Every structure is written in C-alpha cells, then in structure tokens.
Amino acid sequence: MILHPRPSPIAAAMYQLRDVGVDAIILHGPAGCCFRTARLLELDGVRVFTSAMDENDFIFGAMDKLRRTIEEVIEYLKEHKNDGNYMIGIVGTCASMIIGEDIWSVVDEYDATLIPVEVHSGLNDNTIGAINAMESCLKLGLIDEKEFERQKYMLKKATEIEKKRGMAKSKYIKPTYEDDLKDVIELFKNNMNKNPKVACVLNAKKETAYLFAHPLIKINEIFNNCINIGNLDENIGLKKIREDAKNILREFKVDYITGGLDEYPVTGEKAVEILKEIKPDIVVVSGVPHALPIEELKEEVDCITIGVSDGPRLYYPIKEYYDYAVIELDAHAKVLGKREVVKSRFGEILEYALK
Structure with missing residues (x-):
C-alpha cells in the first residue's frame, strides 16, 4: 500500500x-x-x-x-x-x-x-x-x-x-524542498583545477530529457575531461520519442548511447556497465538516477556520485544510493511543447557560480 x-x-x-x-x-x-x-x-x-x-x-x-x-x-x-x-x-x-x-x-x-x-x-x-x-x-x-x-x-x-x-515505495515519503545543491557546487569548485574524470549520464524519462540534459551540458563546460552517456537512441520508440532524442542530440553530444528515451527503466544497467569500464572520479546522473544500480559501481570504483531528479519526494530515495541529490521542480511542466534543451535550476546555478 x-x-x-x-x-x-x-x-x-x-x-x-x-x-x-x-x-x-x-x-x-x-x-x-x-x-x-x-x-x-x-x-x-x-x-x-x-x-x-x-x-x-x-x-x-x-x-x-x-x-x-x-x-x-x-x-x-x-x-x-x-x-x-x-x-x-x-x-x-x-x-x-x-x-x-x-x-x-x-x-x-x-x-x-x-x-x-x-x-x-x-x-x-x-x-x-x-x-x-x-x-x-x-x-x-x-x-x-x-x-x-x-x-x-x-x-x-x-x-x-x-x-x-523510487516514489512508489510502500511507505510515506515526506516531501522536501531542500537538497545538496550547495554541497555539490562546493565539490565542483574544489575539483575544478584537479582535472577529474567526470561521467555525465542522462537517464531521463521521455521529454523530461530536454531539461535534464541541461546541467550535463553545463558540467561539460566546467570540466575538460567529461565522458557523456545517454538514453538517446533516435531509432527506438514512438515517433515523438524518436524526434525528442534527435533534438537533444543536437545539443548534448554523447560518447555512449544506452537505449531509447522510453527505455529509462532498463538503460541504467547498461550505463553502470559503461561506468565500470571508464572508472570516473565523479558521476552525475540526471533524470531518473534511481534506475541505475549505482551501488554496484561504488563496490568496484572509488567515485563521488550525484543524482539529479524531479520532485520533492525523490530526495530521500536518491540519497539512499547517491552521495549527493539535487532536485529540480516542475520539470515536466517546463518541457511540454519544447523541442530544444530547456534551462534547469541546477544548470543555471552552475553557469553563474562556477564562471
């Protein structure tokens, strides 16, 4: 229940x-x-x-x-x-x-x-x-x-x-409008001159990827050594889903494709296998981060993990698996009708805080 x-x-x-x-x-x-x-x-x-x-x-x-x-x-x-x-x-x-x-x-x-x-x-x-x-x-x-x-x-x-x-656990999840944004900004500041290997993983649900790609694009502007992974296969899904993937790929270039935008429940497993191979120092997963068995990565690779998702009830579930959790609000409402990447709260703060 x-x-x-x-x-x-x-x-x-x-x-x-x-x-x-x-x-x-x-x-x-x-x-x-x-x-x-x-x-x-x-x-x-x-x-x-x-x-x-x-x-x-x-x-x-x-x-x-x-x-x-x-x-x-x-x-x-x-x-x-x-x-x-x-x-x-x-x-x-x-x-x-x-x-x-x-x-x-x-x-x-x-x-x-x-x-x-x-x-x-x-x-x-x-x-x-x-x-x-x-x-x-x-x-x-x-x-x-x-x-x-x-x-x-x-x-x-x-x-x-x-x-x-995630949010459908059989217990009450208290909504919270706080997250670890300040801690993540400080973490990035402390690592800017160390040239860490940063893995940016887009594992987003359908059109929400228009927003969740944005912070990953900004992270690529901050760090030189970024590897991008995304569920952006433009040949999978219904017509709109394929077109959305194609639109996002114009702005967010990926090194590895894990599947389609409607396959986010399973593409997380493939993303973790890729992460095990590249052994990043920092991993940022944007969209549906709890779909990645990220704990399997942390068993093999010493890395810092950050999950970015939508909704005040997801902070606590994400924190069960990730070191840091950043929450976007009303992501779905912001992307409807859009056909290009939409600015995110996290991405905008990164842009101004880490200039």
Missing part, C-alpha cells in the same frame, strides 16, 4: 496517446477530471476536451453526450487541421468506467480514427493506463505486436523501479 499521492492511470493514458500522435483527447467524465494533465498537454499541441458528465449522467449514462462531444471535436479539427486525417483519443474516467459506459461502441461511427482507452484511477499503478492505451493501439492496428510487447515491458519495469527504489 502506497501512503502518499501518486500519478493517475488516466493521466498516463493521456500522455501515451500524445506520444502516439493524437490530435485531440476526449475525457469521458466530469469537466474537472485530470484538469492539470489536460492543461499541460495543451502546451504540447494536444487539444483536450471533456464530455462534462454530471450527477444525472452518473445514473442514466452519457453516451449521447460523448457522441455530441466527438462531433464537436471533429468540427473543431476540420477548422484547424486541413489534411482530414483526424486521430482522437477517448479516455475513460472513474465516473464513466464505474457505470460501464461502452466507449468502444463509437469507433466505427465517425470519419476519424478514434482510440478508446478504458481506464480509471482505481487501477493501482499509473503505468496500467499507458499499457491500456497501447492495447487499444494494437487492437486498432496503429502499432504492431513487437512494439506493444516492448512498450508493455518498459512500462512494467518503470513501475518496478519506482516500487523498489
């Missing part, structure tokens, strides 16, 4: 549909359901609508409302998208799924590709929402069996990492 709030499977389904390339998403539920996620996805160019179910609909159903909403969305897309190829996600919510709304029944009624995803917030792990979205895409022929199995495996591994080493 997880005692602190966790992301919703509904939100995970919405982000997964964004990666598939939908033009719009209809939330079949109350107008306020997943409001923050809807707002953020608008920044990424996905138009989010709602069927706005109310108390009366909870009793009598709202399929007529859903159909009217689909018609409105298609009309909207006709006005704003001229190619006539409309892809629309229809995402269930607690309200519509509990009363048994059949959102698949509308698939063949309209001149558009509709992707129904049966999902609600009681599915426990948030990644189940993303898996359900992939199951719908497989059923509709939008992805093949091989890609579905890869996606499913990665999403399950992501949950496994969070439950074992």
